[in-house]
Amino acid sequence: MNETVLDVSDLEAGYEPGVPIVRGASITVNKGEIVVVLGPNGAGKSSLIKAIAGLVPISRGKVLLDGKDITAAPAHTMVRLGLAFVPQTENVFPRMSVEDNLKVACGILERRQAPARIEEMYAAFPDLLRQRRTPAGNLSGGQRQMLAVARALIVHPKVLVLDEPSAGLSPKFVSMVFEMLSDIRKSGVTILLVEQNAKAALAIGDRAYVLVEGKERHEGAASTLWDDPVIAELYLGQRPLRKDSARHTETGGAA
Numbered sequence: 001m002n003e004t005v006l007d008v009s010d011l012e013a014g015y016e017p018g019v020p021i022v023r024g025a026s027i028t029v030n031k032g033e034i035v036v037v038l039g040p041n042g043a044g045k046s047s048l049i050k051a052i053a054g055l056v057p058i059s060r061g062k063v064l065l066d067g068k069d070i071t072a073a074p075a076h077t078m079v080r081l082g083l084a085f086v087p088q089t090e091n092v093f094p095r096m097s098v099e100d101n102l103k104v105a106c107g108i109l110e111r112r113q114a115p116a117r118i119e120e121m122y123a124a125f126p127d128l129l130r131q132r133r134t135p136a137g138n139l140s141g142g143q144r145q146m147l148a149v150a151r152a153l154i155v156h157p158k159v160l161v162l163d164e165p166s167a168g169l170s171p172k173f174v175s176m177v178f179e180m181l182s183d184i185r186k187s188g189v190t191i192l193l194v195e196q197n198a199k200a201a202l203a204i205g206d207r208a209y210v211l212v213e214g215k216e217r218h219e220g221a222a223s224t225l226w227d228d229p230v231i232a233e234l235y236l237g238q239r240p241l242r243k244d245s246a247r248h249t250e251t252g253g254a255a
């Protein structure tokens, strides 16, 4: 049986009281899976994972991590609870060296564990070893995301949550980031991912949800979802619309 790591049920969240952006969303992430959240622009994908990570106020629903209720726990406590969130931007300290970024990220580990854990990150991400003295702000976009992910992984989170890790990267670095996530998953890490780059995300994902107007509308195996013509046309923006489904664009808000 699948072991559920993250269980989000009927979540309502938003930035202002009475104006929900996430409207009753329910998703689960099982141990060892990559789960992708897709959907049109403005559907509330980032808001959903930020709410899960304690960064957007929650007005209803529950977030369970390994069965423990972490609903609306303050963001700074999430790492200790086992949830590591990698924001889309500003996810490293640009003036600090790569190594100092990793040292700071070891915060919740016992002090004596930190050096070995940093070496493990260097073994997993040799680019970071080569650049250990480089200020993070001087790294390429792809390497910066690598550092952000290494910082999140260093404390052995139960789930790694990423907000559009490929955003703003050139195609070469997009591939690098998705390969990296696939490798991380192979090492047993559970991943929840929001992505605009639907095709690449579905290629590495196990399951996916399509979020529309703050609520999941479709859920399925990542491969199946990509093969569903209506889903692809409406929400993934990858295939030309057929005439008989053009009416969907009026309500579907294709990306």
Ligand SMILES: Nc1ncnc2c1ncn2[C@@H]1O[C@H](COP(=O)(O)OP(=O)(O)OP(=O)(O)O)[C@@H](O)[C@H]1O
Binding pocket: 015, 021, 039, 040, 041, 042, 043, 044, 045, 046, 047, 048, 196
């Ligand atoms: N900090 C904020 N304060 C107020 N409203 C916000 C804030 N961030 C996002 N929103 C609003 O929430 C809605 C959903 O935004 P969100 O970024 O969650 O969607 P998304 O599905 O991730 O979109 P995209 O794919 O374009 O990034 C939008 O209407 C947006 O304007």
